Amino acid sequence: xxxxxxxxxxxxxxxxxxxxxxxxxxxxxxxxxxxxxxxxxxxxxxxxxxxxxxxxxxxxxxxxxxxxxxxxxxxxxxxxxxxxxxxxxxxxxxxxxxxxxxxxxxxxxxxxxxxxxxxxxxxxxxxxxxxxxxxxxxxxxxxxxxxxxxxxxxxxxxxxxxxxxxxxxxxxxxxxxxxxxxxxxxxxxxxxxxxxxxxxxxxxxxxxxxxxxxxxxxxxxxxxxxxxxxxxxxxxxxxxxxxxxxxxxxxxxxxxxxxxxxxxxxxxxxxxxxx
Numbered sequence: 001x002x003x004x005x006x007x008x009x010x011x012x013x014x015x016x017x018x019x020x021x022x023x024x025x026x027x028x029x030x031x032x033x034x035x036x037x038x039x040x041x042x043x044x045x046x047x048x049x050x051x052x053x054x055x056x057x058x059x060x061x062x063x064x065x066x067x068x069x070x071x072x073x074x075x076x077x078x079x080x081x082x083x084x085x086x087x088x089x090x091x092x093x094x095x096x097x098x099x100x101x102x103x104x105x106x107x108x109x110x111x112x113x114x115x116x117x118x119x120x121x122x123x124x125x126x127x128x129x130x131x132x133x134x135x136x137x138x139x140x141x142x143x144x145x146x147x148x149x150x151x152x153x154x155x156x157x158x159x160x161x162x163x164x165x166x167x168x169x170x171x172x173x174x175x176x177x178x179x180x181x182x183x184x185x186x187x188x189x190x191x192x193x194x195x196x197x198x199x200x201x202x203x204x205x206x207x208x209x210x211x212x213x214x215x216x217x218x219x220x221x222x223x224x225x226x227x228x229x230x231x232x233x234x235x236x237x238x239x240x241x242x243x244x245x246x247x248x249x250x251x252x253x254x255x256x257x258x259x260x261x262x263x264x265x266x267x268x269x270x271x272x273x274x275x
Contacts, residue, residue: 012178014142015118020184022223023051028188029074030223032146033061036118040064044139044146045186049078053085062086064116067124068093068102069148070136075186076101090114094128096135106137129174131167132157138174144182145229147174152185153227154210155193156238158273164266168241171265175239179230190214190224196275197237200249200268206234241265 014020017037022030025048032044033055042065046052056063063086068076071094079091079101092112093102106112108128115121124141129150139146149157150167151174159167194211201207210231214224232239240246241261250267251258258264 012143014144015120015122018118018122018142020144020226021055022225023055025051025078026074030184030186030188030225031078032184034117034122035059035061040117042067042114042117042122043082044184045069045075045148046078046082047072047074047076049081049085052078052082056086063089065089065114066091067112067139067146068099069138069146069150069186070094070133071096071098072133072149075148094135094137096133108137112139127173129170131159131162131170134161136170140177140181143178143180144184144226145174145177147183147185149186150174151183151232151236152187152193153183153190153214153224153232154197154207154236155189155272156236156269159269164269165262167269168262168265171238175229175233177229179228179233181229182226183228183232184226188223188225190227191218194235196272197235199275200237200271201240201243201245203245204235206231210235237268238265241268 019035021033023033025031029047031046033041035041039061041061043052044067076099090104091102092104092106093099095105106126110126112124124139127138127140129136129138132149136150150170156171191214197207217224237246241264247264250264253271254267
């Protein structure tokens, strides 16, 4: 799947005064809050309303928009209550009738412009990344990526609706973004994903280095996120299916030869499903 060509490159960095903060939900979800110094905010994947409402009250925030990556309830379940309580705002989401709350449907190559945040607004390019779900999208701009449940740190989402070729292509597309792109995904799965990555590639020093950093962050009560595309290229087995060591480990687990990176990916995903 080629990158979008309808727009010039998205801005490389966040404007001054814009921050991205996690709001925890359920057991291990992250709802991302993009806010400016004036207290205006955009919420990404609000699966639950109450944590967002609590954060808005505590911080004196006002809602100016919502971004949705896919239709699963733990990513969209809080939208209706947020809009009802905080006021109607644009709700950007993929073309999928299962997301009834979306008011602005986005497709591959679209650019979402949020004029009410910061002095110059924000702009995110929409990337269609099917595999976890058939209509999953990601948002990329200002040096950050909101990847939903397609790309996790050192892992990827299960294929509930897609195929290995689809998911592999989606991950390859995200891996092609600049190495310093910060990755904000939907769940705190990093430590468990590292355990699997070590089983696949026990000699990878980059995994050990990232593991030490993740342990420090989690011990201090902080998220392991954001990761970066560079970290993922170095540590994430699902982005390393063309690597000799990863391909060998997948073939050994399968007990047969594998024909290429897509088949390696499929075997890794099946292995992880039962790990």
